[in-house]
Amino acid sequence: MTRLHIPMLSRRAFVTGAAAGAALVGLPAAGQSGTALREITLRAAPGRARLVPEPHPETPSWCYNGAVPGPEIRMKQGERLRVIVENALDEETTVHWHGVRVPNAMDGVPHLTQSPIAPGDSFTYEFDADDAGTFWYHPHQRSFEQVDRGLQGALVVEEPNPPRVDRDIVWVLDDWRLTSAAEISDDFQNFHDMSHAGRLGNTVTINGRVPDVFPVRSGERMRLRIINAANARIFALDFEGHEPSIIALDGQPVASHSPEGGLVVLGPAMRADIILDCHGGPGTRATVVDRAYRGDEYRVVDLAYGEGRLRYAPPDWPVALAPNPLAEPDIAKARRHEVTFSGGMMGAMVEREMGLAATGGMMGGGMMGMMHDGSGIWLINGKAAEGHLLDPFLTLERGASHILAMTNATAFPHPMHLHGHSFRVIRRNGAPTVHREWQDTVLMAPRERVEIAFVADNPGDWMFHCHILEHQAAGMMGVVRVA
Numbered sequence: 001m002t003r004l005h006i007p008m009l010s011r012r013a014f015v016t017g018a019a020a021g022a023a024l025v026g027l028p029a030a031g032q033s034g035t036a037l038r039e040i041t042l043r044a045a046p047g048r049a050r051l052v053p054e055p056h057p058e059t060p061s062w063c064y065n066g067a068v069p070g071p072e073i074r075m076k077q078g079e080r081l082r083v084i085v086e087n088a089l090d091e092e093t094t095v096h097w098h099g100v101r102v103p104n105a106m107d108g109v110p111h112l113t114q115s116p117i118a119p120g121d122s123f124t125y126e127f128d129a130d131d132a133g134t135f136w137y138h139p140h141q142r143s144f145e146q147v148d149r150g151l152q153g154a155l156v157v158e159e160p161n162p163p164r165v166d167r168d169i170v171w172v173l174d175d176w177r178l179t180s181a182a183e184i185s186d187d188f189q190n191f192h193d194m195s196h197a198g199r200l201g202n203t204v205t206i207n208g209r210v211p212d213v214f215p216v217r218s219g220e221r222m223r224l225r226i227i228n229a230a231n232a233r234i235f236a237l238d239f240e241g242h243e244p245s246i247i248a249l250d251g252q253p254v255a256s257h258s259p260e261g262g263l264v265v266l267g268p269a270m271r272a273d274i275i276l277d278c279h280g281g282p283g284t285r286a287t288v289v290d291r292a293y294r295g296d297e298y299r300v301v302d303l304a305y306g307e308g309r310l311r312y313a314p315p316d317w318p319v320a321l322a323p324n325p326l327a328e329p330d331i332a333k334a335r336r337h338e339v340t341f342s343g344g345m346m347g348a349m350v351e352r353e354m355g356l357a358a359t360g361g362m363m364g365g366g367m368m369g370m371m372h373d374g375s376g377i378w379l380i381n382g383k384a385a386e387g388h389l390l391d392p393f394l395t396l397e398r399g400a401s402h403i404l405a406m407t408n409a410t411a412f413p414h415p416m417h418l419h420g421h422s423f424r425v426i427r428r429n430g431a432p433t434v435h436r437e438w439q440d441t442v443l444m445a446p447r448e449r450v451e452i453a454f455v456a457d458n459p460g461d462w463m464f465h466c467h468i469l470e471h472q473a474a475g476m477m478g479v480v481r482v483a
Contacts, residue, residue: 035078035079035080035128036076036078036079036080037079037080037081037082038073038075038079038080038081038082039081039082039083039084040071040073040081040082040083040084041065041083041084041085041086042064042065042070042071042083042084042085042086042095042153043064043065043066043085043086043088044062044063044064044085044086044087044088044089044093044139044151045062045063045066045088045089046060046061046062046063046088046089047060047061047062047063047066047067047068047150048060048061049061049063049067049068049150049208050208050209051068051176051178051182051203051205051208051209051210052178052182052203052209052210053209053210053212056182057181057182058182059176059178059182059183059184060183060184061149061150061184062089062146062149062150062151063150063151064151064152064153067208068150068152068208069150069152069153069154069172069174069207069208069229070137070151070152070153071153072153072154072156072170073137073153073154073155073156074156074157074158075129075155075156075157075158076129076157076158076160077129077130077131077132077157077158077159077160078128078129078130078160079128079129079157080126080127080128080129081125081126081127081128081129082124082125082126083095083124083125083126084122084123084124085117085122085123085124085125086122087117087118087119087120087121087122087123088119088120089119090119091119091141091142092110092116092117092118092119092141093116093117093139093141093146093151094108094109094110094114094116094117094123094139094140094141095108095123095125095137095138095139095140096108096109096137096138096139096140096143096419097125097127097135097137097155098135098136098137098138098269098417098440099133099135099136099250099251099271099422099440099441100127100129100131100135100155100157101130101131101420101421101422101458102125102127102420103127103458103460104420104458104459104460104461104462105460106125106126106127107419107420107460107462107463108125108139108140109140109419109463110140110141112390112461112463112479113460113461116141129157130324130325131157131251131252131324131325131326131422132157132158132159132160132251132321132322132324133156133157133248133250133251133252133253133271133273133324134154134155134156134170134225134227134248134250134251134271134273135154135155135156135157135251135271136152136153136154136155136172136227136229136269136271137152137153137154137155138151138152138153138229139151140463143469143472143473144188144189144199144231144469144470144472144473145188145189147229147231147469148176148177148184148188148199148231148469149184150208152172152174152229153172154170154172154225154227156170156225157251159321159322160322161322162223162321163223163247163275163317163318163319163320163321164221164315164317164318165221165222165223165275165317166217166220166221166222166310167220167222167223168222168223168225169222169223169224169225170207170225170227171206171207171224171225171226171227172206172207172208172227172229173204173205173206173226173227173228173229173230173235173266173300174204174205174208174229174230175200175201175203175204175230175231175232175233176201176202176203176204176205177199177200177201177202177203178201178202178203189470189473193232193470194377194470194471194473194474195344195345195377195474196344196345196412197232197412197468198231198232198268198468198469198470198471199231199232199469199470200232200233201230201231201233204233204290204298204300206300206301211300211301212301212302213285213301213302213303213304214288214301214302214303214304215304215306216278216280216303216304216305216306217278217305217306217308217309217310218278218279218280218281218282218305218306218308218309218310219278219279219309219310219311219312219313219314220277220278220310220311221275221276221277221278221314221315221317222275222276222278223247223273223274223275223276224244224273224274224275224276225271225272225273226264226266226271226272226273226274227271228266228267228268228269228270228271229268229269230268231268231468231469231470232268232468232469232470233268233292234265234266234267234268234292234293234413234415234443235264235265235266235290235292236263236264236265236290236291236292237263237264237265237266237288237289237290237291237300238262238263238288238289238290238291239262239264239276239286239288239303240286240287240288240289241280241286242276242277242278242279242280242286242303243258243262243277244258244259244262244264244274244275244276245257245258245274245275245276245319246258246259246264246272246273246274247273247274247275247319247320247321248271248272248273248321249270249271249272249273249437249438249439250270250271250422250438250439250440250441251271251273251324251422251440252324252326252422252437252438252439252440253320253321253322253323253324253438254435254437254438255320255435256275256319256320257434257435263291265292265443266443267413267415267441267443267467268415268441268467268468268469269415269417269441269467270415270439270441270443273321275319277314277315278303278305279314280303280305281305282305282306282307282308282309283305283306283307284305285302285303285304285305286302286303286305287299287300287301287302287303288300288301288302288303324422324438326422326438326455327454327455327457328455329401329402329403329423329424329453329454329455330401331401331403331426331453333401334400334401334402334403334453335396335397335400335401335402335403336402336403336405337394337396337402337403337404337405338381338405338407339380339381339394339404339405339406339407340356340380340381340382340406340407340409341378341379341380341406341407341408341409341410341414341416341444341466341476342356342378342379342382342409342410343376343377343378343379343384343410343475343476344377344378344410344411344412344471345411345412346410346411347409347410347411349411350409350410350411350446350447351409353447354407354409354447356407356409376474376475377471377474377475378410378466378471378474378475378476379475379476380393380464380475380476380477380478381393381478383478384474384475384476385465385472385475385476385477385478386475390477390478390479391479392461392478392479392480392481393478393479393480394464394478394480394481395480395481395483396456396480396481396482396483397456397483398456398457398459398482398483399455399456399457400455400456401453401454401455401456402453402454402455402456403426403451403452403453404423404451404452404453405449405451406444406449406450406451406452407448407449408444408445408446408447408448408449408450409447410446411446412446412468412471413443413444413445413446414443414444414466414468414471414476415441415442415443415444415466415467415468416441416442416444416464416465416466416467417440417441417463417464417465417466417467418440418452418454418462418463418464418480419462419463419464420458420460420462420482421440421454421456421457421458421462422438422439422440422454423438423439423440423442423452423453423454424436424437424438424452424453424454425437425439425442425450425451425452426451426452426453427449427450427451428448428449428450428451429448429449429450430449439452441467456482457482458482459482459483460481460482461479461480461481462479462480462481462482463477463478463479463480464477464478464479464480465477465478
């Protein structure tokens with residue numbers, strides 16, 4: 001039993017459990033109404049990836065364009081992206097553009113926004129990049145396995161006038177459960193993972209490889225875009241001896257600030273853009289340590305300083321990002337909706353502690369509603385998602401402001417993701433948040449209550465789910481309708 005440390009949240013949780021991507025290929029062309037168009041092809045197919053160094057063998061994996069992670073797509077804000085996805089797998093797939101406010105038909109949710117892409121078929125996604133920021137893409141078909149086998153990639157939408165830095169770098173963090181033969185363990189959807197903390201692995205990679213060192217220069221300023229692509233692992237990164245400043249969360253600008261406790265905390269699917277001034281001396285090293293799980297801290301990578309010095313003091317360049325065109329919710333007039341997450345191991349016990357009526361859960365509540373296939377373990381407002389087509393559990397008036405008052409009545413953390421929208425995190429356990437950050441995935445600690453606010457301005461049926469992908473598969477998934 002290891003203790004999870006989430007410094008930005010108000011409670012601690014107990015859990016059980018144990019280079020770079022390819023560049024965008026494609027040329028800009030004239031799009032509709034003069035909008036610049038980028039067109040690329042993503043081919044999902046079996047392949048092999050060098051996740052761990054020799055003498056270990058390469059790992060059989062699933063790749064986009066032969067790589068893990070897939071191509072790093074970079075484009076400018078306001079451009080249009082067209083992606084032709086070819087499915088060379090032996091099963092259906094889709095692609096979801098995580099955090100991007102796409103039209104509903106482009107959201108990549110099988111049986112809700114599109115039919116899944118059959119083996120041998122293709123599907124074309126096309127949308128405008130209205131928001132600048134750090135986003136990512138991954139399947140939403142059997143995502144608990146397809147993402148973990150390697151289908152993922154970064155999508156970076158650059159600002160027209162980005163802050164000045166020496167380097168703009170993406171780190172895609174991932175967590176793998178590998179066997180001694182460096183193969184991905186095929187124990188997907190096992191009951192323990194689905195009812196506890198999700199599929200925690202034994203190997204952490206940056207951009208698809210176990211890193212040794214990350215070269216830096218003394219005096220340089222980096223914009224580091226960090227994406228947590230893991231199924232279940234939460235990261236709390238300590239840049240030892242350095243002071244990162246967060247300038248964006250989930251792709252959305254936030255007032256520049258130091259993270260609480262100095263740790264950059266990211267639940268699955270979450271992103272953070274940080275400014276890192278590298279002030280170490282030439283020839284020295286600084287270790288980046290993951291401190292998310294108390295008693296199980298480990299080295300992620302060393303920042304290795306080369307010889308020579310770029311400058312002797314941090315530059316005074318401004319770091320503020322221009323806001324994206326998000327509609328500001330009217331908190332005073334917003335309509336409130338109560339959302340409760342329940343179930344899982346020890347769930348009934350937590351519900352009793354919080355004075356709530358038990359809806360299921362194990363230990364102290366039996367195993368009601370839990371099927372042999374793992375469905376029905378987690379619930380939203382007392383109901384577990386089953387099958388493909390879901391009736392909405394919330395219908396929101398289009399154009400109106402809404403507050404979701406969410407309660408995590410479980411013994412585990414949950415990164416809750418809303419498709420098609422970004423929202424302001426306005427309160428935690430009744431206390432106003434300091435930065436009122438815009439996010440699309442919010443990490444909730446056990447027993448925590450979080451309020452988010454947004455304008456429901458993107459019509460359609462949108463997935464709302466826990467991004468611990470085993471929890472999603474085991475029922476913590478619903479549909480929010482905007483009409």
